[in-house]
Amino acid sequence: MRKQTVRKAVYPAAGLGTRFLPATKAMPKEMLPLVDKPLIQYAVEEAVDSGIEHIIIITGRGKSAIEDHFDVSFELESLLEEKHAGERLTVVRDISEMADVAYVRQKKALGLGHAVLRAKDLVGREPFAVVLADDVIASSVPCLKQLITVYEQQQASVIALMEVPKDRISAYGVVDAEAVNGSPGVFRIKRLVEKPKADAAPSNLAIIGRYVLAPEIFETIERTGPGANGEIQLTDALNNLLEQKPVYGLKFEGTRYDAGDKLGFLKATVEFALMREDLGNEFRSYLQSLHLA
Numbered sequence: 001m002r003k004q005t006v007r008k009a010v011y012p013a014a015g016l017g018t019r020f021l022p023a024t025k026a027m028p029k030e031m032l033p034l035v036d037k038p039l040i041q042y043a044v045e046e047a048v049d050s051g052i053e054h055i056i057i058i059t060g061r062g063k064s065a066i067e068d069h070f071d072v073s074f075e076l077e078s079l080l081e082e083k084h085a086g087e088r089l090t091v092v093r094d095i096s097e098m099a100d101v102a103y104v105r106q107k108k109a110l111g112l113g114h115a116v117l118r119a120k121d122l123v124g125r126e127p128f129a130v131v132l133a134d135d136v137i138a139s140s141v142p143c144l145k146q147l148i149t150v151y152e153q154q155q156a157s158v159i160a161l162m163e164v165p166k167d168r169i170s171a172y173g174v175v176d177a178e179a180v181n182g183s184p185g186v187f188r189i190k191r192l193v194e195k196p197k198a199d200a201a202p203s204n205l206a207i208i209g210r211y212v213l214a215p216e217i218f219e220t221i222e223r224t225g226p227g228a229n230g231e232i233q234l235t236d237a238l239n240n241l242l243e244q245k246p247v248y249g250l251k252f253e254g255t256r257y258d259a260g261d262k263l264g265f266l267k268a269t270v271e272f273a274l275m276r277e278d279l280g281n282e283f284r285s286y287l288q289s290l291h292l293a
């Protein structure tokens with residue numbers, strides 16, 4: 001059988017972003033900028049750098065800024081052309097030329113599983129990625145590429161995992177898993193639970209927002225009822241998928257920031273600014289001048 005490669009990535013982006021109010025009252029949280037680039041662009045660039053060709057964004061009401069962002073901005077381009085602002089023009093053009101982007105509406109925010117199911121027709125019968133844009137990951141090899149490599153070895157679904165302290169674990173999906181011999185960082189998953197109480201968590205290994213999924217997940221989501229917070233959870237669907245197919249996890253290499261959270265967003269902003277060639281040095285001197293105790 002020919003091994004299938006991963007060509008499509010799904011971005012659930014219909015959520016209301018209540019953790020970041022008031023900034024997200026009229027602006028999608030996916031458009032919050034880290035330094036000068038919206039979160040969703042980092043997430044799309046990660047996929048493109050991982051070999052993904054088709055981007056599918058699941059949107060909802062009030063999210064049109066995302067569509068405008070990846071579209072051609074005719075007025076802006078001609079203005080920059082007139083001003084001979086070549087570098088800025090390239091920055092703007094590159095965004096619309098980056099990838100082929102399609103949009104599907106999720107009319108009601110019924111959960112992550114429900115959002116992913118909206119992509120069923122556009123994905124078809126092939127493996128695909130799911131990327132949560134508020135999990136920002138800085139790494140030398142893109143996190144999604146690390147997962148795709150494991151998918152290609154195992155020919156089964158793979159999810160990103162990270163160790164999380166016990167007092168934070170109830171904010172995540174958590175797995176019960178055993179290490180795969182001879183494959184560092186790779187785990188075979190035995191059970192998944194969405195947002196367990198700290199005492200009931202099967203381990204300290206939390207799910208982070210990167211997944212490579214077999215297409216059977218769509219039928220599994222269809223038969224998954226509401227779970228934590230009354231929502232149709234992708235984690236529950238993956239737990240149900242285990243009855244039919246293996247699921248793997250990868251403790252990826254890299255640093256993850258929860259940019260959907262105010263403190264996580266601030267940390268990401270500082271560290272991404274420090275990494276920038278054009279801003280890093282000056283910003284570092286500024287931070288040093290604060291003489292924080």
Ligand code: G1P
Pocket residue numbers: 112132135171172173174194206207208209233234235
């Ligand atoms: C979602 C997933 C959860 C995962 C988390 C990672 O939860 O449902 O399993 O651990 O993303 O960021 P959310 O943060 O949307 O509540």
